Amino acid sequence: MSTTASAGTAPDKGFRRAAVILLGLLGAIQVADPLISSLALVKASDELNFSASTQSLAAGISTLALAATAIPGGMLADRYGRRLLLALSVLVATAGQLMTATAGLIDPKAGTAVLFYLLGRIITGVALGVTFGASYGMLRNVSSQKSLGPAMATYNIVNGIIPVIAMVLGGVLIGINWRLAYLILPVISVIAFFFVKPILPKIDKLPASKVDYLGMLFVAIGIAGLLYGISGATNGFGHPSFYVPVIIAIISLVFFGIRENRTKAPVFPIKLLTHPAFLGAVVMGIFWNMASASMSQMLPNIWQYVTHIPAALLGAASLPMSAAGIIGSVIAGVFLGKGSKPRTTATVGYALMVIGFFTYITLTPTASYMLFLPGMIIAATGWMMNATSQGNLFITLAPAKFYGPVTSSKLAVGQFGYALGLTGSTVMVSMFTLAGVSKATKGAVAGDSNWDAITSYLATGSTTNSSLSAVSTADLAGIYTSAFVTTITIVAVVTALAGALMYVLLKNKKASIPVDEYLGLTN
Numbered sequence: 001m002s003t004t005a006s007a008g009t010a011p012d013k014g015f016r017r018a019a020v021i022l023l024g025l026l027g028a029i030q031v032a033d034p035l036i037s038s039l040a041l042v043k044a045s046d047e048l049n050f051s052a053s054t055q056s057l058a059a060g061i062s063t064l065a066l067a068a069t070a071i072p073g074g075m076l077a078d079r080y081g082r083r084l085l086l087a088l089s090v091l092v093a094t095a096g097q098l099m100t101a102t103a104g105l106i107d108p109k110a111g112t113a114v115l116f117y118l119l120g121r122i123i124t125g126v127a128l129g130v131t132f133g134a135s136y137g138m139l140r141n142v143s144s145q146k147s148l149g150p151a152m153a154t155y156n157i158v159n160g161i162i163p164v165i166a167m168v169l170g171g172v173l174i175g176i177n178w179r180l181a182y183l184i185l186p187v188i189s190v191i192a193f194f195f196v197k198p199i200l201p202k203i204d205k206l207p208a209s210k211v212d213y214l215g216m217l218f219v220a221i222g223i224a225g226l227l228y229g230i231s232g233a234t235n236g237f238g239h240p241s242f243y244v245p246v247i248i249a250i251i252s253l254v255f256f257g258i259r260e261n262r263t264k265a266p267v268f269p270i271k272l273l274t275h276p277a278f279l280g281a282v283v284m285g286i287f288w289n290m291a292s293a294s295m296s297q298m299l300p301n302i303w304q305y306v307t308h309i310p311a312a313l314l315g316a317a318s319l320p321m322s323a324a325g326i327i328g329s330v331i332a333g334v335f336l337g338k339g340s341k342p343r344t345t346a347t348v349g350y351a352l353m354v355i356g357f358f359t360y361i362t363l364t365p366t367a368s369y370m371l372f373l374p375g376m377i378i379a380a381t382g383w384m385m386n387a388t389s390q391g392n393l394f395i396t397l398a399p400a401k402f403y404g405p406v407t408s409s410k411l412a413v414g415q416f417g418y419a420l421g422l423t424g425s426t427v428m429v430s431m432f433t434l435a436g437v438s439k440a441t442k443g444a445v446a447g448d449s450n451w452d453a454i455t456s457y458l459a460t461g462s463t464t465n466s467s468l469s470a471v472s473t474a475d476l477a478g479i480y481t482s483a484f485v486t487t488i489t490i491v492a493v494v495t496a497l498a499g500a501l502m503y504v505l506l507k508n509k510k511a512s513i514p515v516d517e518y519l520g521l522t523n
Helices: 017-048 052-080 082-102 111-141 148-176 184-199 213-235 240-262 270-274 276-307 311-317 319-337 342-358 369-397 400-440 448-460 473-507
Strands: none
Touching: 017 052, 017 082, 017 111, 017 148, 017 184, 052 082, 052 111, 052 213, 052 400, 082 111, 082 184, 111 148, 111 369, 111 400, 148 184, 148 311, 148 319, 148 369, 213 240, 213 400, 240 270, 270 276, 276 311, 276 342, 276 369, 276 400, 276 448, 276 473, 311 319, 319 342, 319 369, 342 369, 342 473, 369 400, 400 448, 400 473, 448 473
């Protein structure tokens, strides 16, 4: 019996189910890693004595590393073989997760403990950026063109199920010891490693050519700087933590664009960003991720502060979104498999997101959890229809010469949109709440410095701030709910406008021009 999957072309019909499930599992490791890490971070921070700034850095450093290296990782997959990179990357990620798990094991107070923890998170982020990009990009090699939609749906379903299981198990293990949670994915990775060669086909490498290391450096700095700056916007747009990295990022991305237009060996075909179909796919990806992040951030907060759902039940309260996401992937996969255009499926998905958000317009502070369910289910179905449609487009629009970097750029696009959603919703809810509290206290409680006192008062019902106590908890809950409704309405409007722009771009006559022809790669 052969221990190696046959090297060959994609099937003429259908898709290789075992291969797609394995690819989905490998991609799910990247999705689950930051979720598990965020659950374990509080206890890790306590044991290793993280400062507030170190804890903030630890929360996002793997994501920055992942996004910054996704496009170079795609290029490496083209050069050295997607299957080989997949196998190696999960092992490197395992090493990074084990470093994090054992940081300060002998002496938690040692000066190297924090450094070891952070280094483990960086290594994990870099490796999993390659893992996700390579696993997603390989879908084209295990599916026929007509079945790419159903294959993408299956991939997304596995991407959704595994992280939920990992989070539930992680929560149990963190109760015993936070280090155990970081062992979940290494176990999955090592098991998956032994299935890579037997199940996944060997893919032909692109011919060796000159590597534009300077271009890779520019794009890495640009993407990481932009994400770091956006996350710093919670401190205010006038704060250096926002504008310094954003300015550096913009300068770096400008140099990247100039460099890629001039070099004979570009990392990424910049002109592709002017192709209407690809630009439409980028818009689609940014704003469904923004919408998903906004709701995923805002709902747990209002449940804690206003609805008063116990913290231990917040994960369970969010499960309907995960279930609806699976339904959305299935629906999109079925329609794409029957020949529906991605723009049609995506437009329906955007409409569902907007409808889901607008169900909260009449929300009141006394609303029960059940009143949140319709919006969660409708919106989550919509954004996963877009996730499937976008995944389909990035694969079909990627030119063979730049297949790895273009398909891997989907990850950077998604991280950018997700960061926009997290930061934008956080800034708006806090801004509207602070304005409402300032008005209610006639200016006695104003400014960001009072945010912790306000949220603590909402959560516990008591405060030592005499000026704040003049506002009843019921009135404060009303102010916060109003801020929630205003923010989610703005998100709904932005999502609707983005959906319209996406549709116009995908409907454009030039959107049907083959990308190789558009980029002048046909000769």
